[in-house]
Amino acid sequence: MQETLPKEYDHQAVERKWRSGIDQNIYRFDWDSDKPQYIIDTPPPYPTGNLHIGNSLNWCYIDFVARYKRMRGYNVMFPQGWDCHGLPTEVKVEETHGITRHQIPRSEFREMCRELTITNIRKMKETMARLGFSIDWNCEYVTMDPSYYGMTQKSFVRMYSDGLVYQREGPVNWCPRCGTAIAFAEVEYEDRKTVLNYLYFGDGEGSEDSEGSEGSVGGKDDEEGNGGDRNRRLEIATTRPELLPACVAVAVNPDDERFKQFIGGTITVPLFDYEVPVIADEEVDPAFGTGVVMICTFGDKQDVRWWIEHELPLRVAIDRDGRMTGVAGKYEGLSLSDCRKAILSDLEDGGLLYRQEPLDQSVGACWRCGTPIEILSEKQWYVRVDQDAILNIADEIEWIPEHMLIRLQNWTKSMEWDWCISRQRLFATPIPVWYCKGCGRTVVAKEEWLPLDPTEFSPPDPCECGSGDFTPEEDVLDTWMDSSLSAMAVSGWVFGRELHVPTQLRPQGHDIIRTWAFYTILRTHALAGTRPWDSILVNGMVFGEDGHKMSKSLDNIIAPEEVTDRYGADAFRQWAAIGGATGSDIMFRWKDVVSASRFQQKMWSIVRFSLPHIAGVADAGDGEISRDSLTIVDLWVLGRLNML
Ligand SMILES: [Zn+2]
Ligand SMILES: [Zn+2]
Structure with a gap:
């Protein structure tokens, strides 16, 4: 089994070999397994086309946890979703095609948004593959797909019939630039x-x-x-x-x-x-x-x-x-x-x-465009916020680091208004509702009609008053209505399986505790009566080498591809592992990446040095080694290794 290795560690060649050589099925979650489940409620990033360095750090943490838990004998799910809906894509489409969303039919505009999103997802998946994340692509979800937004609509219908979703006229936060209501x-x-x-x-x-x-x-x-x-x-x-x-x-x-x-x-x-x-x-x-x-x-x-x-x-x-x-x-x-x-x-x-x-x-x-908000009086849809229930559930969850729980508690206690969930936009989950032209009654879709767009589909049954004439609701849902279902989605709902909540881990950034974490707790409690996860692991942001938040204007943005091209994915991952600290913002430093790549060269040299010395070890076939050909020291080393 003697091989001669080149003197220099060529990370490009080695990583390319392993990227294409690994059977992706080894990361597969087994729905019928007897092993204890370990489901990770991976964040679904917004498909901008760039998996930025902050995402990449977070995904390194997730990958470390997933691999560790697999080795410890858990049935691990490392799923991946895409939180597609929202304003930035609409704006990009308007810019690219030189149109405004009101100039073309709704369905045509949505299709343009879909196309852009698909392209962007593809780019981000390439970066994820390049960084060596052990994602189970059988467990992928895309919030703009009917399978997902139909589920969002189902949750709306259920919460409406439970009295947890309602419509009212009243003061609401309004962004004049985005032209929509927004939540607090x-x-x-x-x-x-x-x-x-x-x-x-x-x-x-x-x-x-x-x-x-x-x-x-x-x-x-x-x-x-x-x-x-x-x-x-x-x-x-x-x-x-x-x-x-x-x-x-x-x-x-x-x-x-x-x-x-x-x-x-x-x-x-x-x-x-x-x-x-x-x-x-x-x-x-x-x-x-x-x-x-x-x-x-x-x-x-x-x-x-x-x-x-x-x-x-x-x-x-x-x-x-x-x-x-x-x-x-x-x-x-x-x-x-x-x-x-x-x-x-x-x-x-x-x-x-x-x-x-x-x-x-x-x-x-x-928070999306920085325009000062106005408070207008508007007719909007709301989700009822039960502060006590959320605080109780939050207490059942393990918060890593612990003090992040206080952020959620402070936010929850400060809430004075219910969650406004309707938006005056287009590329989002349609609200499955019509208004009867005969009597003005609000008609909410039946679950079996979903998924649907009320502007393209009319209720098959007439209204109670006998009229079959309806005005569709043109407002759409807040994108957090999609993503707040992530724990329920991956644990069964979106794959047509029985629900496996609570999941085990929610990894996420501290900047979205009052949104994604808060809303997921609210929705999982409302729909499944339990907590969404056993633990939440909160990570910080990645700052530039100058100690500032990365931004175009400061010209301090580092793309993960820049790091992997120069030093390889393992150097990046080692930077994440060594420099990482849960809950804290960390600084990106080329110095750390360089020292990681030097460490890898040392490892390579050790292997290269060892190869002639283990040349006498006989091959017992199937990649196994013959024990008889080992020295007592070899056996001792292997024994110690097995104890790890
Ligand atoms: Zn705005
Ligand atoms: Zn009617």
Whole structure:
């Protein structure tokens, strides 16, 4: 069995040989096995076409676990899914074909999205193969396939009949750029510099002493004995002057002596000249701004709370595209930023704006595109959130590292609204619902009709009122409605098998605890009455060599292919194994990859050195060695090896 090896370790040649030489069936999950099951709820990446370095690190961890568990005698499933639906693909298709999604039929647009997704999946699978992951490709799922989205629809129908899915009109987070409602989990709070504008409410016109009261606090004039006129003037500080036409009330703290005489009266909104009530609420901070706030429908979450609590009317000033509506009068049709400029300049001209100061503010923005979100009142579909149930289930799960559980708990406790699941997009799972034209009733599909697109398929049975005329629901489902079923999908549902939940392991990044982890717990509990996994392994992000998050603008992105081309997959995997730390962000360093590749050269040299020394070992056929030809030292080494 003597061979001569080249002196240099040629990782390209060796890895190529093993990539093509391994029978992929050895990674196969056996549905009928007696061995203990070990199902991994692998993340389904979004098919961008690039398996980035952060994914690759995470998949290395998953692969290490899968191989280890196989060696320990488990029946391991290392499945792979693809979370296809969503906005980035729609945008890419629009760019590539020079169209907008409204210009062509829905089905044609979806087909273009499908084609792009298939191409991208192929590219990412190549990278996965190159990195040597032991994925069981018999257990692959693609969320845009009817087999998967039919399952998402089935879960919708079941949760609807259990009263866990419902539709209502009310405030919802809206991204004007994406043109869709989004869930709270998709709102990212960013610190931004903004301007706090001090305005006069009341009186209608700027009064003569407006110059003199520069920098004064609200109610000053009344302290000087000019009180008595309830609708006189209040000073209000706001960062959103463009929301003046959406103002429905002005609030003060009930204990604030300065404004007591205003409570219960009304005051005039500047420029728009209509009256709003002055109300008292303990949530108003007397120390912020002037101690007087305007309540608009809706500037932020606090406005929504006040709106509900004080049963205030609704004034919709912003439309779905982020433009001013008719209630904004002469500002109708302006974008938010143009409207803000115009209103500020008109306030200034009227002597109604008396001070401006910079302010650091936390602004809610769409996590996909970074556009500041608006809160609009819309009819949307929701999933009921049972906070206690989620917290209880989360406690049953082993969190690695442990402190990641706190992140989920904090998020769960902070939830005030149910999960908004409808989206005004196209490339996503259709909501299997129609509205009867005869009586207006909502008709939800029967399970046996699924999968379906309500815009292409009508209910075979007439409505209870006798009418057979339906309007299809055109909204689609949040993509998290697809991916939050992953544990149930791989453990049987999508393969037409009996459910094997809980699965054993969920590996995922810490950035999606409040979305993917949270929603999976919610959905598995709602649909299967149990936890989705025994353990969750949370990994960090990979930063560039400069210590910053990898981004195009910093030009610090390293593609995994760049590493494998130069040093091989094993060097990459060794970097992941040695540099890795669960839960923490880690830095990519070429130095570590280089030292890994040197280590491999050493191993190669050791083998090369050993070969002549074991030349005398006889071949007993079938790749086995003849024991008689071994020395006592050889036997000792083999014995120790077997104990590992
Ligand atoms: Zn957006
Ligand atoms: Zn009807």
